[in-house]
Amino acid sequence: MTGRWTLVLGAVLAGVFALAALVSLVWVPVPVETFAVSFKLKPIGTPGFPLGTDHFGRDILSMLMVGARTSIAVAIVAVGIGIAFGVPLGLLAAAQRGGLVDELVMRGNDLVFAFPSLVIAILITAVFGPSATNAILAIGIFNIPVFARVTRGGALSLWTLDYIRAAEVAGKGRARISMEHILPNIANLLIVQGTIQFSLGILAEAGLSYVGLGAQPPIPSWGRMLAEAQTMIVMAPHMAILPGLAIVLTVLGLNLMGDGLRDLLDPRLRRTR
Numbered sequence: 001m002t003g004r005w006t007l008v009l010g011a012v013l014a015g016v017f018a019l020a021a022l023v024s025l026v027w028v029p030v031p032v033e034t035f036a037v038s039f040k041l042k043p044i045g046t047p048g049f050p051l052g053t054d055h056f057g058r059d060i061l062s063m064l065m066v067g068a069r070t071s072i073a074v075a076i077v078a079v080g081i082g083i084a085f086g087v088p089l090g091l092l093a094a095a096q097r098g099g100l101v102d103e104l105v106m107r108g109n110d111l112v113f114a115f116p117s118l119v120i121a122i123l124i125t126a127v128f129g130p131s132a133t134n135a136i137l138a139i140g141i142f143n144i145p146v147f148a149r150v151t152r153g154g155a156l157s158l159w160t161l162d163y164i165r166a167a168e169v170a171g172k173g174r175a176r177i178s179m180e181h182i183l184p185n186i187a188n189l190l191i192v193q194g195t196i197q198f199s200l201g202i203l204a205e206a207g208l209s210y211v212g213l214g215a216q217p218p219i220p221s222w223g224r225m226l227a228e229a230q231t232m233i234v235m236a237p238h239m240a241i242l243p244g245l246a247i248v249l250t251v252l253g254l255n256l257m258g259d260g261l262r263d264l265l266d267p268r269l270r271r272t273r
Helices: 002-024 060-095 100-113 117-128 132-159 162-169 174-185 187-210 222-232 238-265 267-272
Strands: none
Touching (some): 002 060, 002 238, 060 132, 060 174, 060 187, 060 238, 100 132, 117 187, 132 174, 187 222, 187 238, 222 238
């Protein structure tokens, strides 16, 4: 029961921002490109600007909505990159367990882990310049070894089971066994890990945008909103508090979803309830 309530609460928190991102595709209260200096630094509750304005007179509610779209899009694509490359590598390493291929995959993972996403982003932007696309690449590259390790760990625990050995005796190749028997049985692990990496992707995007390596103006980003609010924290604290709350609540919601999904999908946890 606890897992279900955790999942529901997490889904509600994350769903609010996902809905805001979807709505921003077709409508925002005020276009984010609109500058109205005469309305700058309006407080929360100002008529026409329910969450106030920033130092350029931009509507903060509109920027939060479009910023949600930016963060979610970056995180989705980055997690997709991690799954698309990491899962096959993990399956390959597990199928060749103890061999040269396994060793090469895992040492390659260790090499990527040695460079956090921020460092990878700095390397990429030094060559191609800062942008949301380069932030996606940096976060996606860092996600690859995460999914490779989770996939390999889950697959290794299955390769020793009797039904897998029976499939080998029946003449099935390792690739076919990996796709037909291993992958479906570790899908729960990948779903939970994907939820966790999604929340970390939003955090990473905010961090990269905060230091100027993520989405560039005029595209709003929660991280850049925080960076711009630094000099206005005394005069207009809502400029920092609101994007900070958006990041915290979205990440909290996704983490709660991950915990709830783990409780519901893990058969060992189901048996203990």
